[in-house]
Amino acid sequence: MTDIPVLEITNVEKHFGGLVALDSVNAAVESGKLTAIIGPNGAGKTTLFNVITGILPASAGQLKFQGQDITRKSAHEISRLGLARTLQIKSVFNGMTVRENLWIAAQSRDGVFKPFQRASKSKRANETADRICEELGLSALANQEASNLSYGDIALLEIGLALATEPKLLLLDEPICGMGPAETEQTVAKIQELAKRIDIVIIEHDIEVVFDISEDIIVMNLGQILARGTPKEIASNVAVRAAYLGDDDA
Numbered sequence: 001m002t003d004i005p006v007l008e009i010t011n012v013e014k015h016f017g018g019l020v021a022l023d024s025v026n027a028a029v030e031s032g033k034l035t036a037i038i039g040p041n042g043a044g045k046t047t048l049f050n051v052i053t054g055i056l057p058a059s060a061g062q063l064k065f066q067g068q069d070i071t072r073k074s075a076h077e078i079s080r081l082g083l084a085r086t087l088q089i090k091s092v093f094n095g096m097t098v099r100e101n102l103w104i105a106a107q108s109r110d111g112v113f114k115p116f117q118r119a120s121k122s123k124r125a126n127e128t129a130d131r132i133c134e135e136l137g138l139s140a141l142a143n144q145e146a147s148n149l150s151y152g153d154i155a156l157l158e159i160g161l162a163l164a165t166e167p168k169l170l171l172l173d174e175p176i177c178g179m180g181p182a183e184t185e186q187t188v189a190k191i192q193e194l195a196k197r198i199d200i201v202i203i204e205h206d207i208e209v210v211f212d213i214s215e216d217i218i219v220m221n222l223g224q225i226l227a228r229g230t231p232k233e234i235a236s237n238v239a240v241r242a243a244y245l246g247d248d249d250a
C-alpha cells in the first residue's frame with residue numbers, strides 16, 4: 001500500500017440543468033481502508049460513482065485514480081486502469097449461466113466483445129470465470145442460469161462481473177439492497193474478504209452494516225460532503241444525527 005490516496009476527488013461538481021447533484025465535492029480515499037458513502041436518497045452518491053467511473057462527465061473539478069488524472073477519460077479507459085463498479089440496478093444476463101456471465105465480463109476487459117476470437121484469449125476468460133466463481137463461492141452454481149439464482153447469489157454475481165475486469169478499486173452501489181438477514185450476512189462476508197486484496201468503496205443505506213464493516217465513512221447530503229470520519233466519529237456527529245439518522249435529540 002502506498003501513501004498516495006487510491007482516489008482523489010477535488011472540487012468535483014455535477015449539474016443536471018439547474019440541479020446541482022454534486023456541489024464541490026472533495027475527498028480522498030485511502031488504500032487499505034474499507035470506505036462507505038452514506039446519505040439520504042438523492043444526496044448524490046450514485047452520481048459521484050458515475051462521475052468517478054466516467055459514465056457521466058464531471059461539470060467541474062478533478063479526479064485522480066492512483067495519482068493519475070482520469071477526469072476526462074472514457075468509462076472504458078478508466079475500467080482498464082483498474083477501477084470497477086457495480087450498478088444500483090442489477091445488470092446480469094438472466095438467460096445465461098453464471099460462468100457465461102463472468103466469461104463475457106472477462107472478455108470485455110480486453111476491448112470490444114468479439115465472440116470468435118483467438119482460443120487463447122477465450123481460455124484466459126474461462127480461467128478468470130472459474131477463479132471468480134471459486135472466490136465468491138459460486139462454483140456449485142456455475143452452470144445455473146442467472147434467472148434461477150437467489151437474490152443474494154445474483155448480488156455476488158454482480159460483484160463477480162466487476163471483478164472480471166481485475167480491478168484495484170471496486171465501487172459497490174447498494175450491494176445488499178432488498179436482502180434478508182441471511183443473504184446480507186453472506187454478501188457482507190464476501191465484501192469483507194475481498195477488501196483484504198482490493199480497495200472497496202461501498203454506498204449503503206443499512207447503517208448497522210456500514211458501522212460494522214467500514215473504517216472510513218463519508219456522509220453526503222444535498223450534493224455535498226456533510227461529514228467524514230470513523231464509524232465512532234460519525235455515530236456521535238451532531239450534524240449527521242440531525243440530518244441523516246433522524247435523531248431528534250441531537
Ligand SMILES: Nc1ncnc2c1ncn2[C@@H]1O[C@H](COP(=O)(O)OP(=O)(O)OP(=O)(O)O)[C@@H](O)[C@H]1O
Nearest residue numbers: 016019021039040041042043044045046047048088
Ligand atoms: N442522469 C440524471 N439526469 C438528471 N438528474 C439526475 C440524473 N442522475 C441523478 N439525478 C439527480 O441528481 C440527484 C442525485 O441523485 P443520485 O442518484 O446521485 O442520488 P443517490 O444519493 O444515489 O440516491 P439514492 O440513495 O436514492 O440512490 C437527484 O436529485 C437525482 O434526481
Ligand SMILES: [Mg+2]
Nearest residue numbers: 045046047088
Ligand atoms: Mg443511488
